[in-house]
Amino acid sequence: MKFRNPKIIVYRVFDIAEEVELRKAEELLRTRIRENPGRLELKMKGQQAVIIREAPVRFSLGLESLPELESNLPPPRLSATLWNYGALSISYQFDLGATATQDDFFRYSVLLNEDEKLIQALNENAKAKAGEVILMLRDALQKPQIWNEFEDYIIYLSDGTDENWTSEQLIDDGDVPEIIMGEPEHELAPDIRARLLENTFQYGNDDLCVIDWNSAFVLEPASQSDVLDVLEFSLSHQLELRFYDHLIDSRLQQLYTSLEEDRKRFPLVKILRGSFSQVAEEASSTYLELSEFTERMGNSLKAIGDFYLARIFRAALQRFRTRDWEESIGRKMDLLSKIPTLLQNEVNTRRGHLLEIIIILLIAYEIIMAYVR
Numbered sequence: 001m002k003f004r005n006p007k008i009i010v011y012r013v014f015d016i017a018e019e020v021e022l023r024k025a026e027e028l029l030r031t032r033i034r035e036n037p038g039r040l041e042l043k044m045k046g047q048q049a050v051i052i053r054e055a056p057v058r059f060s061l062g063l064e065s066l067p068e069l070e071s072n073l074p075p076p077r078l079s080a081t082l083w084n085y086g087a088l089s090i091s092y093q094f095d096l097g098a099t100a101t102q103d104d105f106f107r108y109s110v111l112l113n114e115d116e117k118l119i120q121a122l123n124e125n126a127k128a129k130a131g132e133v134i135l136m137l138r139d140a141l142q143k144p145q146i147w148n149e150f151e152d153y154i155i156y157l158s159d160g161t162d163e164n165w166t167s168e169q170l171i172d173d174g175d176v177p178e179i180i181m182g183e184p185e186h187e188l189a190p191d192i193r194a195r196l197l198e199n200t201f202q203y204g205n206d207d208l209c210v211i212d213w214n215s216a217f218v219l220e221p222a223s224q225s226d227v228l229d230v231l232e233f234s235l236s237h238q239l240e241l242r243f244y245d246h247l248i249d250s251r252l253q254q255l256y257t258s259l260e261e262d263r264k265r266f267p268l269v270k271i272l273r274g275s276f277s278q279v280a281e282e283a284s285s286t287y288l289e290l291s292e293f294t295e296r297m298g299n300s301l302k303a304i305g306d307f308y309l310a311r312i313f314r315a316a317l318q319r320f321r322t323r324d325w326e327e328s329i330g331r332k333m334d335l336l337s338k339i340p341t342l343l344q345n346e347v348n349t350r351r352g353h354l355l356e357i358i359i360i361l362l363i364a365y366e367i368i369m370a371y372v373r
Helices: 022-032 102-114 116-136 167-173 176-181 190-199 226-263 267-273 275-298 308-319 322-372
Strands: 002-004 007-015 050-052 057-063 077-082 087-095 099-101 151-158 208-211 215-219 301-303
Touching: 007 102, 007 116, 007 226, 022 057, 022 116, 077 116, 087 116, 087 226, 099 102, 102 116, 102 151, 102 176, 151 226, 167 208, 176 190, 176 208, 176 215, 190 208, 208 308, 215 226, 226 275, 226 308, 226 322, 275 322, 308 322
Parallel strands: 151 215
Antiparallel strands: 002 099, 007 087, 007 151, 050 301, 057 077, 077 087, 208 215
16 A cells, blocks of 8 residues: 655644744744745634634745755755744654655654654754744744753654545554554554554544544645644644643742742741742732733634544644643642732731730830839
8 A cells, every 4th residue: 555645744842932923923034034924724624613813823944954864754844833822833844755655654653753863853953943933033022932841743644545545444454553653673462553543533534633642644635734733733732731830830949949048037037028928929920920821822722613623633632641731730820829828827927926925025014114113
């Protein structure tokens, strides 16, 4: 069996800013790369089931030549997608020619999953490209800075097979699980194959989408990119949730450090200076700031129906285990929201103790003065 118009798309998704003014970014791109950037737009029937609040900006970065690819893969075509909540996706599209066999896809899968030198070269190149985008669009970015962590993903794409196999035939007789896993040393057990195929989706008999946590296989006869766009959206959500979890951890650590420093001071000075109140104010400010971040990201794309694209979006988020990250963020945000109340209660208690001490001292003073007189 041969796949028609085979492609491999490799993603690296970064957080590069707190917020992006997409309209301004479009203006800068028109003047600096002399090309009209586009906005992501779903074209498939039923796209109403997926609502995009502010469509991300997509633009080309041209062809890239990496020495590590010369004998293995053709030069990739690069493109970038920029979201208003600060995520940037760099994608490498490898066109494999008119056709490719299952063995070809599997060989490339092993290469992209196992070749450390190639993986490192892609990581470094993607980070360098992200740095170039920051320099080019700095005026449209709020607090630009590349987070060291990133999301990576691989999509194996084709628009059909030479014998027009149906999706069911491809699932039963094809090597889709092997292509997705890229496991060169072991034959996949039936249980592993079954688990991989649990996240299989179809709109018609001639298309297919199989999603795993680090790669996917997509068969799209109409050569539409809607499924790829939805998966890319899911990746950006996953990255931002990881980033916010990291950000909350760092903010909580800063608050703990401030509290520890305050506890080392003399209690009377600490109470009179109201340093606990200052930490409580910082906690409240951080809570509001992070709530705004998560709200902006969460509203960027919503799946409101049960249509094909909406199901893929929800399945991708589930396979990426975004629920775990959301629960972690929720627990920490809940803790952050309680800090001001806890600290204010401690300040009030300590001030109450101070007043009691003053009253006792005044009473003792009156007694002593009466005795002296």
